[in-house]
Amino acid sequence: xxxxxxxxxxxxxxxxxxxxxxxxxxxxxxxxxxxxxxxxxxxxxxxxxxxxxxxxxxxxxxxxxxxxxxxxxxxxxxxxxxxxxxxxxxxxxxxxxxxxxxxxxxxxxxxxxxxxxxxxxxxxxxxxxxxxxxxxxxxxxxxxxxxxxxxxxxxxxxxxxxxxxxxxxxxxxxxxxxxxxxxxxxxxxxxxxxxxxxxxxxxxxxxxxxxxxxxxxxxxxxxxxxxxxxxxxxxxxxxxxxxxxxxxxxxxxxxxxxxxxxxxxxxxxxxxxxxxxxxxxxxxxxxxxxxxxxxxxxxxxxxx
Numbered sequence: 001x002x003x004x005x006x007x008x009x010x011x012x013x014x015x016x017x018x019x020x021x022x023x024x025x026x027x028x029x030x031x032x033x034x035x036x037x038x039x040x041x042x043x044x045x046x047x048x049x050x051x052x053x054x055x056x057x058x059x060x061x062x063x064x065x066x067x068x069x070x071x072x073x074x075x076x077x078x079x080x081x082x083x084x085x086x087x088x089x090x091x092x093x094x095x096x097x098x099x100x101x102x103x104x105x106x107x108x109x110x111x112x113x114x115x116x117x118x119x120x121x122x123x124x125x126x127x128x129x130x131x132x133x134x135x136x137x138x139x140x141x142x143x144x145x146x147x148x149x150x151x152x153x154x155x156x157x158x159x160x161x162x163x164x165x166x167x168x169x170x171x172x173x174x175x176x177x178x179x180x181x182x183x184x185x186x187x188x189x190x191x192x193x194x195x196x197x198x199x200x201x202x203x204x205x206x207x208x209x210x211x212x213x214x215x216x217x218x219x220x221x222x223x224x225x226x227x228x229x230x231x232x233x234x235x236x237x238x239x240x241x242x243x244x245x246x247x248x249x250x251x252x253x254x255x256x257x258x259x260x261x262x263x264x265x266x267x268x269x270x271x272x273x274x275x276x277x278x279x280x281x282x283x284x285x286x287x288x289x290x291x292x293x294x295x296x297x298x299x300x301x302x303x304x
Contacts, residue, residue: 007072010091014044017095018097027056028057037214049069083165097167098166099215111211115156119154127212157209158206226268228269229268240280243286253273
């Protein structure tokens with residue numbers, strides 16, 4: 001999968017690396033803008049770009065213009081699990097994620113590191129996400145702030161199931177322990193599976209208001225039918241891999257089948273899910289009862 005890489009040693013004392021996945025391929029200009037933003041705010045932060053099989057000048061741009069940035073080139077688009085490659089190469093105890101249209105606020109990564117150091121059970125920190133030039137809170141941020149899962153005494157904020165990968169920081173050892181983002185899901189909704197696996201392994205997943213990320217998606221990047229289909233497909237696959245049979249069958253699979261009668265994205269999602277179902281069943285490991293109870297609490301209020 002990896003066709004070439006340039007790895008730059010982390011500065012002594014560095015605590016958090018940033019893994020940047022070229023989420024939308026062939027976006028060299030957006031990536032350059034993001035890397036310049038990050039360099040201005042955190043000049044000593046190690047950055048690892050994972051190039052998801054782009055065919056434009058993305059890789060050469062990083063090599064020529066950003067000599068302090070590590071670059072890992074993949075032969076083809078690996079989807080969200082491309083982040084796993086970056087985390088494996090990180091040399092710091094904590095790893096923050098960014099996409100080619102997102103970056104971290106001044107001081108955010110230092111604050112995140114302090115929260116990890118003060119809370120040894122914290123496996124993933126979900127940051128406040130501000131969207132666009134007017135910096136309005138992402139809708140998911142608003143929901144996670146008031147998560148019905150409550151706040152454990154040994155975590156820095158409310159426990160959450162949902163988060164945005166482009167504004168999350170992980171404890172590297174915890175992330176690698178659970179295998180990172182799941183290969184079967186590829187893209188869309190991959191965050192839920194990671195949250196499940198971290199919680200099942202005893203790690204905390206918490207929202208922290210004081211850590212901020214900026215997200216400036218392109219105006220044209222609305223929810224396409226293909227993205228919606230992948231999201232519905234992955235919801236079914238995640239349920240079969242981690243939820244009780246009744247939930248997987250009734251709450252996701254049957255719901256998708258009924259939706260496929262009238263909705264175009266669902267008609268595409270159903271056969272995709274069925275083709276991947278045997279692989280999902282081979283990875284089946286039901287959540288511990290306490291975690292399942294927390295997930296059901298969230299679903300009863302339709303919250304993250």
